[in-house]
Amino acid sequence: MRDRLFIALAGAVVGxxxxxxxxxxxxxxxxxxxxxxxxxxxxGLGLHRAAVVQYLRPEIIGxxxxxxxxxxxxxxxxxxxxxxxxxxxxxxxLMMAGALIFLGCPLRLVLRLAGGDWNALVALPGYVxxxxxxxxxxxxGFTLGRxxxxxxxxxxxxxFLAIVLLILLxxxxxxxxxxxxGPGSMxxxxxxxxxxxxxxxxxAQRTRLCTMGAIRDLILFRDYHLFLxxxxxFVVALIGNMATGQFNPGFIGQPVAHVGSxxxxxxxxxxxxxxxxxxxxxxxQLILSGEGQGDALITVFGMMAGAAxxxxxxxxxxxxxxxxxxxxxVFISLALLFIIGAGNIVVQAKAKQLDKKAS
Numbered sequence: 384m385r386d387r388l389f390i391a392l393a394g395a396v397v398g399x400x401x402x403x404x405x406x407x408x409x410x411x412x413x414x415x416x417x418x419x420x421x422x423x424x425x426x427g428l429g430l431h432r433a434a435v436v437q438y439l440r441p442e443i444i445g446x447x448x449x450x451x452x453x454x455x456x457x458x459x460x461x462x463x464x465x466x467x468x469x470x471x472x473x474x475x476x477l478m479m480a481g482a483l484i485f486l487g488c489p490l491r492l493v494l495r496l497a498g499g500d501w502n503a504l505v506a507l508p509g510y511v512x513x514x515x516x517x518x519x520x521x522x523x524g525f526t527l528g529r530x531x532x533x534x535x536x537x538x539x540x541x542x543f544l545a546i547v548l549l550i551l552l553x554x555x556x557x558x559x560x561x562x563x564x565g566p567g568s569m570x571x572x573x574x575x576x577x578x579x580x581x582x583x584x585x586x587a588q589r590t591r592l593c594t595m596g597a598i599r600d601l602i603l604f605r606d607y608h609l610f611l612x613x614x615x616x617f618v619v620a621l622i623g624n625m626a627t628g629q630f631n632p633g634f635i636g637q638p639v640a641h642v643g644s645x646x647x648x649x650x651x652x653x654x655x656x657x658x659x660x661x662x663x664x665x666x667x668q669l670i671l672s673g674e675g676q677g678d679a680l681i682t683v684f685g686m687m688a689g690a691a692x693x694x695x696x697x698x699x700x701x702x703x704x705x706x707x708x709x710x711x712x713v714f715i716s717l718a719l720l721f722i723i724g725a726g727n728i729v730v731q732a733k734a735k736q737l738d739k740k741a742s
Contacts, residue, residue, distance in 0.1 A: 386590075387611055393586035394615030400579045401494050401616075402623030404442070407571035411629065411638035412498040414620075415442060415583070417665035418479060418488035419639075421683070422690040423567050424548065427560050430687065431694035435565025439552040441573050443669065444545045445580020450588040450673025451542040452581075457589075462538025463530035464677025470527060470723060471678055474661040475668070475685020476692065477716045481653025483690065483699040484646055484713055486639055488665045489594035489654060493613065495640065497620035499632035502640050502647050509648035513655025514598045520724040521603070524731045525660065530678055538675030541683075545673075549577070566639055584673060593667040595658035639702065646705040646713060653716045660724060 401414030413419055419436075426437035454460040482488050485506050487495060492510060495503035551559050552573070562568040570576060586592065590612060597609035624630040634642050641647070658664045661682050663671060668686070671679035693699040698709045705713075 387608060390590040390592060390608065390612040391615045393590045393592055394612035395619045396586055397490075397583055397592070397612075398494075398497070398616040398619030398621075399623060400583065401620050402627065402629070404571045404576065404579055405629060406627060407575055408569055409571050409576075410566040410569045412495045412500055413487070413491060413566065413639060414494060415579075416487050416491035416494070417443070417446075417669065418482035418686070418690075419486075419491060419566070421479070421665070421686050422483065422694070423562075425687045425690040426562075426567065426694070429558065429560055430691040432560075433694040433699075434560075434567075435562050436567040436694070437560040437562045438567045438570060439548050439559065440570070441549070441552065441576035442580035442583075444549050444552070445577045445582075446584040446587070446666070446669045447541050447545040447673040449581040449584020450670040451545075451584075451675075453585045453588040454674040459588075460538065460675045462533045462535050462675045462677070464533045464537055464681075466530040466678045467527040468678060468681045470727075471661055471682045472685035472688070473719070474657050474723070475682035475687075476689035477720060478654055478657035478661065478665065478682075479686040479689030480693055480698075480712055480716050481650045481657065482665070483693045484650030484705055484709060485654070486641065486700050489651070489658070490616070490664070490666055492651065493594065493617050494620055495637070497617050497630075498624050498637075499630045500637040500640055501632065501634045502637060502642060502644070505644045506647040506651040509651040510655040511598055513652035513657075514595055514659055515602055515655075516652075516721075517656045517659025517724075518599060518602050520660065520728065523728050525724055525727050526731060527660075527662070527678075527727075530676065533677055537677045540677065541669075541672035541675075541680045584670065587666060587670045588674065591667075592670075593664050595655065595664040596667065598655075599659060641700055641702055641704045643700070643704050646700065646710060649713045649717070650700070653713060653720065656717070656720045656724075660720065 420440035
């Protein structure tokens with residue numbers, strides 16, 4: 384009971400902070416969007432040149448450092464890696480591709496719902512469907528293999544990079560890009576955004592908060608422990624939006640959103656399936672990176688590469704909709720995910736047969 388109350392409290396804090404961050408300057412319905420913020424950081428570093436989404440988001444920096452500090456304190460920090468890094472990189476790319484078609488990560492899906500954006504209501508079943516497909520692969524033996532202990536340098540890479548980003552954000556050198564208009568130009572004060580990220584990082588590290596894990600565990604084990612955090616984010620953000628006049632129900636005219644229902648649905652299907660195969664939603668990957676898991680950091684790098692690819696080739700969704708090329712990316716992403724899942728299962732089955740013959 385105590386653990387369930389704690390994760391519900393963690394979710395409530397995330398929902399409340401998301402509302403506060405919007406009131407203090409973050410884009411509407413985007414108080415805490417992991418995919419959007421990683422995309423902004425990618426642009427801030429000049430890896431894509433979409434001028435309206437470039438900013439070194441302090442929330443992401445805080446998430447990694449909060450998880451790192453907490454993992455060290457509770458002695459859960461461990462430097463590991465080497466578990467199918469190439470596959471994880473591509474899974475990160477595909478996860479970001481789906482998120483940028485929908486225009487948001489699973490966390491923003493919940494926040495968009497809490498803000499009255501019914502386009503997210505269409506996307507939610509897609510996310511669940513993608514996770515369900517992922518559980519079918521898991522049941523049939525999909526695995527990326529075991530991580531191995533790595534040198535301490537590897538484990539400290541994520542927090543080190545987070546500190547570098549913080550220095551660059553404060554110093555604002557000429558080679559860092561900051562949007563002058565659009566979502567990238569909107570942000571809560573640095574101290575507040577960084578503090579919110581630190582707090583969420585601490586809570587997420589202790590509770591294992593993960594939107595994908597919440598639905599996966601319901602499907603596989605009928606376990607609703609993680610789902611309590613998922614639900615608490617929605618309930619508190621909904622109440623907060625209603626109390627502050629930020630609840631705007633409808634499909635049309637929603638901030639940084641489009642009304643392409645099929646692409647919202649399929650975009651989140653891609654995200655759900657990729658998250659299951661990679662072992663965590665975008666937020667969970669950042670938390671694991673802070674705990675020293677190099678495999679998760681590789682997935683985050685894949686997400687950055689995905690953001691650069693989607694924006695440099697004008698494939699990402701926009702309020703105007705999803706381009707024909709972006710629509711093809713959805714189908715290609717789904718096909719690649721099924722190939723990765725099925726191919727992995729075949730390889731695992733053959734490996735087991737060889738082990739039996741050898742024994």
